[in-house]
Amino acid sequence: MGWDGVRLAAAVAAGRLAASLSRWLRLGGGTTVPGRVARVLHPEVVSRLAARLGRGCVVVTGTNGKTTTARLVGHILARAGIAVVHNRAGANLAAGVAAALVERVAPGDRPEDRAGVFEVDEATLPALQTSLRPRVAVLLNLFRDQLDRYGEIDLLSSRWREALAEQAGGAAVVYNADDPLVADVGREVRGLQIPFGIADVSCGTAVLEHAADARYCYRCGRPYRYEVVYFGHMGQYRCPRCGIERPAPVVAARDVELRGLEGTAFTLSTPEGDRRVRTVLPGLYNVHNVLAAAAACLRLEVPVDVIARAVEEFRPAFGRAERVRVDGREAVLLLAKNPAGFNEVLRTVLHPRSVGGREPVLLVAINDLTADGRDVSWLWDVDAEMLAGRVGLVVVSGLRAYDMALRLKYAGIPQMHLVVQPDLEAAWEAAVQAAADGCVYVLPTYTALLGLRAILRRRGLVRGFWED
Amino acid sequence: MDLRICHLYPDLLNLYGDRGNLLTLAARARWRGIEVVVDPVGIGDMLPPGRHDLYFIGGGEDRQQRLAAADLVARKADALRDAAGRGAVVLAVCGGYQLLGHYYRPAVGEDLPGLGLLDVVTVHPGPRARRLIGNVVVRSPLAGGMTLVGFENHGGRTYLGPGAAPLGRVVAGYGNNGEDGTEGAVRGHVYGTYLHGPLLPKNPAFADHLLRAALRVRHGEVALAPLDDGLEAAAHEAAAARATAGRR
Numbered sequence: 001m002g003w004d005g006v007r008l009a010a011a012v013a014a015g016r017l018a019a020s021l022s023r024w025l026r027l028g029g030g031t032t033v034p035g036r037v038a039r040v041l042h043p044e045v046v047s048r049l050a051a052r053l054g055r056g057c058v059v060v061t062g063t064n065g066k067t068t069t070a071r072l073v074g075h076i077l078a079r080a081g082i083a084v085v086h087n088r089a090g091a092n093l094a095a096g097v098a099a100a101l102v103e104r105v106a107p108g109d110r111p112e113d114r115a116g117v118f119e120v121d122e123a124t125l126p127a128l129q130t131s132l133r134p135r136v137a138v139l140l141n142l143f144r145d146q147l148d149r150y151g152e153i154d155l156l157s158s159r160w161r162e163a164l165a166e167q168a169g170g171a172a173v174v175y176n177a178d179d180p181l182v183a184d185v186g187r188e189v190r191g192l193q194i195p196f197g198i199a200d201v202s203c204g205t206a207v208l209e210h211a212a213d214a215r216y217c218y219r220c221g222r223p224y225r226y227e228v229v230y231f232g233h234m235g236q237y238r239c240p241r242c243g244i245e246r247p248a249p250v251v252a253a254r255d256v257e258l259r260g261l262e263g264t265a266f267t268l269s270t271p272e273g274d275r276r277v278r279t280v281l282p283g284l285y286n287v288h289n290v291l292a293a294a295a296a297c298l299r300l301e302v303p304v305d306v307i308a309r310a311v312e313e314f315r316p317a318f319g320r321a322e323r324v325r326v327d328g329r330e331a332v333l334l335l336a337k338n339p340a341g342f343n344e345v346l347r348t349v350l351h352p353r354s355v356g357g358r359e360p361v362l363l364v365a366i367n368d369l370t371a372d373g374r375d376v377s378w379l380w381d382v383d384a385e386m387l388a389g390r391v392g393l394v395v396v397s398g399l400r401a402y403d404m405a406l407r408l409k410y411a412g413i414p415q416m417h418l419v420v421q422p423d424l425e426a427a428w429e430a431a432v433q434a435a436a437d438g439c440v441y442v443l444p445t446y447t448a449l450l451g452l453r454a455i456l457r458r459r460g461l462v463r464g465f466w467e468d
Numbered sequence: 469m470d471l472r473i474c475h476l477y478p479d480l481l482n483l484y485g486d487r488g489n490l491l492t493l494a495a496r497a498r499w500r501g502i503e504v505v506v507d508p509v510g511i512g513d514m515l516p517p518g519r520h521d522l523y524f525i526g527g528g529e530d531r532q533q534r535l536a537a538a539d540l541v542a543r544k545a546d547a548l549r550d551a552a553g554r555g556a557v558v559l560a561v562c563g564g565y566q567l568l569g570h571y572y573r574p575a576v577g578e579d580l581p582g583l584g585l586l587d588v589v590t591v592h593p594g595p596r597a598r599r600l601i602g603n604v605v606v607r608s609p610l611a612g613g614m615t616l617v618g619f620e621n622h623g624g625r626t627y628l629g630p631g632a633a634p635l636g637r638v639v640a641g642y643g644n645n646g647e648d649g650t651e652g653a654v655r656g657h658v659y660g661t662y663l664h665g666p667l668l669p670k671n672p673a674f675a676d677h678l679l680r681a682a683l684r685v686r687h688g689e690v691a692l693a694p695l696d697d698g699l700e701a702a703a704h705e706a707a708a709a710r711a712t713a714g715r716r
Contacts (some may be wrong), residue, residue, distance in 0.1 A: 144483075216532075403670070410669060
């Protein structure tokens with residue numbers, strides 16, 4: 001073992017020690033600290049360890065659905081008998097990826113039969129693309145999110161374009177054909193292109209909602225003409241001037257049946273054949289996630305039957321339609337961190353099969369910490385008007401509880417249906433109380449979700465996210 | 469009584485929840501029994517001079533702002549100059565504010581000429597310069613004895629000429645340029661500001677000030693009935709507290 005090998009071994013050992021310490025001291029899940037420690041001792045720890053994964057890496061990026069899609073991929077691969085190294089807890093910056101690698105791959109191992117599955121922050125993709133050299137890159141979507149951190153989505157997509165231009169010839173890009181911004185990147189990359197999309201016009205609406213971002217053709221600046229809009233700016237579109245249109249999906253969902261929070265059924269259509277699948281994952285956005293995971297796993301030669309079975313038994317990640325039993329009632333945690341995601345969650349909650357004629361109780365918790373985005377102006381891009389006349393009670397909480405309350409007031413929710421309780425624990429109790437024997441729908445931003453889960457964990461209602 | 473609002477480039481310049489400003493103006497007028505029409509006016513659309521009492525322009529990404537700037541100068545300049553002349557309200561936020569000045573000098577590329585309705589110029593100090601991002605609190609005579617609160621996120625630095633008064637003085641945050649303590653610009657009833665958040669929901673006194681000025685154009689002096697602004701005041705307080713907490 002040369003000096004570099006010694007350094008690498010030391011980096012891995014120090015990272016693992018940091019992980020044990022962090023858990024022992026109850027500092028949290030130890031999902032990033034080990035990676036930071038290891039990277040100090042060996043800056044190239046990610047590329048060196050990733051190169052040892054014989055089955056190669058899958059990276060998953062995009063604004064919404066990263067965690068769910070990466071976990072789907074991990075679950076399908078495990079069902080196919082492939083051991084997986086995965087940043088499961090959603091720590092998706094370089095340190096989180098390094099931590100997962102350090103913990104599961106040692107310099108002495110022979111991890112030939114293992115695959116890496118990494119969800120990667122959309123702005124971190126360029127850096128990690130170079131060090132992970134993935135066999136499959138999955139591009140989910142680009143929505144407006146955390147403007148204070150990333151600036152502009154145009155800028156993000158051009159960075160993706162540059163990062164993917166350098167990928168190896170044999171690599172594949174799985175991308176969302178229904179998102180014009182993502183498709184513009186996907187159709188230009190080198191290597192194999194695998195577009196996925198929804199092929200069922202009956203789940204569309206006629207009009208673009210307010211949160212739609214990519215209304216204008218990337219090439220010529222003309223507004224796209226949509227034949228159908230699924231949600232946000234997702235749909236079947238065409239530029240009337242330059243003729244650029246949605247690529248035909250190679251992996252598609254047909255005959256989609258949305259059942260609100262009960263989940264979704266659809267026909268998974270692939271070059272290897274069609275399978276009818278049911279999933280507990282609710283909403284059209286999760287159809288995209290399943291398609292993306294299926295396309296990535298097909299590329300890694302997993303048989304379509306294995307994929308279909310694995311999708312059916314998959315259970316969601318923490319806070320993504322996670323169900324919690326409490327005093328004979330049920331709470332559903334639905335992470336809502338940007339306008340497009342928030343709108344989809346609201347639509348799912350208000351779906352007739354979810355509420356069954358009742359007026360639902362909502363707990364909306366809005367924080368403005370760095371991981372949430374410090375700018376809460378996005379609340380005004382949420383189509384909160386759809387709640388008017390259809391909710392029993394909304395409890396608003398978090399550091400920006402009053403901003404949310406104001407948004408609901410101007411959306412036409414009467415103040416008698418509103419309770420403002422900035423303290424998360426008190427808000428949880430108020431919402432559960434109000435739900436009587438029904439269900440509480442909890443819509444938190446990212447750090448509010450972590451805060452709420454810490455409260456629920458203390459009460460023995462959920463497990464820690466790193467144990468999940 | 470009625471109020472006619474023109475929303476300029478709602479599809480292009482809508483980056484920071486800007487429609488919240490329109491929702492606030494419309495709701496606060498309707499709650500007082502005033503009929504409100506909001507006309508969206510986009511690229512290539514005609515803007516007949518004299519029709520509207522209040523004009524709103526929001527902020528957008530660079531590409532969108534360029535598209536809007538060219539159209540604004542070519543097709544909307546007459547109507548907006550006429551508006552300023554007859555005392556109609558023009559409210560512009562962030563990118564829209566920059567377009568009301570004499571010019572915007574980007575980090576790279578040519579100057580973007582503006583309308584010159586406000587005596588300000590905006591200069592981007594270069595691609596490596598820090599963006600001015602964060603919560604803002606501003607002391608302003610138009611805030612009804614309170615402050616103005618909002619969030620700012622801009623690369624360009626705006627400097628006032630002798631013909632522009634600041635909208636207010638920065639208490640927390642950066643404001644026009646992070647140097648001279650000024651925020652926004654006012655001339656007559658033309659208002660420019662970097663405050664989004666959006667601006668008006670949490671600053672109801674300023675929203676009502678704009679409503680009164682806009683109604684005055686065709687209806688003379690109008691007394692606005694008081695509203696229950698309890699939630700607005702609480703949201704204002706919470707935002708101001710976050711702005712001070714953010715100075716860690």
